[in-house]
Amino acid sequence: MKLENMYQEIILDHYRHPHGKGLRENVDAQVHHxxxxxxxxxxxQVTIDPENPDRVIVSYDNQGCxxxxxxxxxxxxQLNNQSIQTGMTAVDHxxxxxxxxxxPNEDVLGDGIALxxxxxxxxxxxCALLSWMAWKDAAIQAQGEESHA
Amino acid sequence: MTLLDVARIAADFPILxxxxxxxxRLVYLDSGATSQKPRxxxxxxxxxxxxxxxxVHRGAHQLAEEATDAFESARLTIAQFVGAQTDDIVxxxxxxxxxxxxxxxxxxxxxxxxxxxxxxxxxxRFVLAEGDEIxxxxxxxxxxxxxxxxxxxxxxxVLKWIGLTDDGRLNYNDLETVxxxxxxxxxxxxxxxxxxxxxxxGAIVAAAHGVGALVLLDACQSVPHMPVDVAAxxxxxxxxxxxxxxxxxxxxxxxxxxxxxAAMPPFITGGSMxxxxxxxxxxxxxxxxxxxxxVPMAAQAVGLAAAVNYLNAIGMDKVQAHExxxxxxxxxxxxxxxxxxxxxxxxxxxxxxxxxxxVDDIHPHDVGxxxxxxxxxxxxxxxxxxxVCRRYSVPATTRATFYIYNGIxxxxxxxxxxxxxQQFFGVSV
Numbered sequence: 001m002k003l004e005n006m007y008q009e010i011i012l013d014h015y016r017h018p019h020g021k022g023l024r025e026n027v028d029a030q031v032h033h034x035x036x037x038x039x040x041x042x043x044x045q046v047t048i049d050p051e052n053p054d055r056v057i058v059s060y061d062n063q064g065c066x067x068x069x070x071x072x073x074x075x076x077x078q079l080n081n082q083s084i085q086t087g088m089t090a091v092d093h094x095x096x097x098x099x100x101x102x103x104p105n106e107d108v109l110g111d112g113i114a115l116x117x118x119x120x121x122x123x124x125x126x127c128a129l130l131s132w133m134a135w136k137d138a139a140i141q142a143q144g145e146e147s148h149a
Numbered sequence: 150m151t152l153l154d155v156a157r158i159a160a161d162f163p164i165l166x167x168x169x170x171x172x173x174r175l176v177y178l179d180s181g182a183t184s185q186k187p188r189x190x191x192x193x194x195x196x197x198x199x200x201x202x203x204x205v206h207r208g209a210h211q212l213a214e215e216a217t218d219a220f221e222s223a224r225l226t227i228a229q230f231v232g233a234q235t236d237d238i239v240x241x242x243x244x245x246x247x248x249x250x251x252x253x254x255x256x257x258x259x260x261x262x263x264x265x266x267x268x269x270x271x272x273x274r275f276v277l278a279e280g281d282e283i284x285x286x287x288x289x290x291x292x293x294x295x296x297x298x299x300x301x302x303x304x305x306x307v308l309k310w311i312g313l314t315d316d317g318r319l320n321y322n323d324l325e326t327v328x329x330x331x332x333x334x335x336x337x338x339x340x341x342x343x344x345x346x347x348x349x350x351g352a353i354v355a356a357a358h359g360v361g362a363l364v365l366l367d368a369c370q371s372v373p374h375m376p377v378d379v380a381a382x383x384x385x386x387x388x389x390x391x392x393x394x395x396x397x398x399x400x401x402x403x404x405x406x407x408x409x410x411a412a413m414p415p416f417i418t419g420g421s422m423x424x425x426x427x428x429x430x431x432x433x434x435x436x437x438x439x440x441x442x443x444v445p446m447a448a449q450a451v452g453l454a455a456a457v458n459y460l461n462a463i464g465m466d467k468v469q470a471h472e473x474x475x476x477x478x479x480x481x482x483x484x485x486x487x488x489x490x491x492x493x494x495x496x497x498x499x500x501x502x503x504x505x506x507x508v509d510d511i512h513p514h515d516v517g518x519x520x521x522x523x524x525x526x527x528x529x530x531x532x533x534x535x536x537v538c539r540r541y542s543v544p545a546t547t548r549a550t551f552y553i554y555n556g557i558x559x560x561x562x563x564x565x566x567x568x569x570x571q572q573f574f575g576v577s578v
Binding site: 012 | 573
């Protein structure tokens with residue numbers, strides 16, 4: 001059965017026990033992204049450490065299916081306390097993996113490579129990418145704030 | 150149970166013979182989104198293209214005559230299906246466009262009146278003033294909600310709505326409090342696409358007409374599934390789509406009272422819909438042509454007429470009885486499942502075949518994915534009725550809808566698929 005390809009145990013673990021879920025106060029940027037076809041939504045925040053601009057703090061709250069929830073938890077693991085450059089590279093790899101133009105890259109995506117099975121189901125790709133697109137949007141906004149500061 | 154001969158009917162639908170997801174039998178439970186098409190409909194469209202294709206209402210050659218005749222004969226067949234006069238049926242791209250046609254009649258009448266432009270006789274009742282009111286219900290599909298929101302934004306009219314009861318019915322008490330002399334139109338569904346609720350059109354019409362308001366009925370989930378007669382309903386407009394009733398994609402219908410259609414300014418303008426055209430002004434054709442700009446979808450109209458003939462051959466009362474029996478069975482079967490909660494009326498009284506549900510601790514998307522793996526094709530999400538999900542505090546639902554080609558075994562497949570989802574996600578029940 002193909003289902004196990006999509007719902008690998010590691011995905012279900014992140015879904016049942018999400019990492020880093022919860023919003024913060026006083027953030028540099030906050031975005032709210034929805035998947036209008038199904039109603040999944042995420043509020044995602046980024047905060048650039050004033051002491052170390054290469055340390056970007058990620059926080060989020062979301063509701064939705066197992067794939068969108070697990071993907072956000074994985075994103076937190078991979079991108080919290082990382083630089084914007086690292087994050088942008090990870091987003092590019094995640095998108096390419098979903099478009100099946102690139103093999104899963106564990107060094108960049110960590111547990112995110114377990115989402116590779118989702119690429120087989122075009123209707124669910126948006127679920128997997130929701131949080132990553134939200135992070136990218138928030139990171140760009142935070143960077144803009146930074147350069148204006 | 151008064152079930153149809155499903156095996157015989159299904160044999161008419163080529164797509165139902167295919168398999169999905171590695172050889173699974175296709176259990177199609179998404180007819181509320183779009184129905185499958187019998188060979189008779191596909192053949193009618195093909196025959197039109199192979200033998201009669203031409204641009205209708207244009208040219209004087211033989212093919213143009215035949216195409217025009219096929220198109221207008223289709224209009225007659227479709228009109229008779231809902232008890233309407235032929236010229237009171239307008240073909241649109243889909244039901245969404247049919248509803249927009251009416252909302253834009255209000256907007257265009259209001260704009261033109263504001264500029265002192267000439268309007269058809271009787272158009273005054275489509276002219277909105279600041280503070281006039283439009284009434285919908287909380288169970289509307291976005292197609293019968295967003296156009297009215299837009300109309301209000303552009304005209305200063307105010308959107309009001311009739312709420313829902315906890316058991317998934319319209320709150321009829323709101324009719325008295327929400328409707329008043331400022332209400333210009335009540336736009337409401339005959340059957341909810343998410344809850345399955347069938348509304349009491351008679352009560353709505355009495356209340357609306359009592360305050361001088363028009364009634365537009367969204368009949369997308371009713372015309373395909375039950376006998377509908379516009380005269381008996383007493384409404385002023387009904388809108389529905391062809392593709393949910395075995396017909397082709399790309400055609401919808403608006404029926405309106407003749408005197409109202411005649412009083413409405415056009416929506417989409419261009420060729421075909423004119424009477425005379427000069428460089429600086431035009432006059433417009435009588436309905437229905439006034440609302441059918443451009444080369445119309447003749448092949449789709451012919452296909453839709455074939456769908457009507459197909460349904461008539463079965464009998465809409467039998468279609469309704471079949472779906473009622475399936476719905477009762479499904480409500481019982483799902484209602485008995487631990488961890489499954491139905492969103493909508495739990496009893497089959499005044500209820501159509503849309504059965505929405507949530508499964509404890511499994512997101513509807515994930516339920517749908519497991520069902521799909523078993524060949525059971527349902528709809529997941531908010532079903533273009535997001536406010537209904539909010540009303541019942543669910544982010545989304547899984548929805549099964551039944552039609553003439555579904556049998557008891559399809560409901561059983563749904564139940565067993567839900568059990569598989571519960572096992573797969575380790576939900577203890």
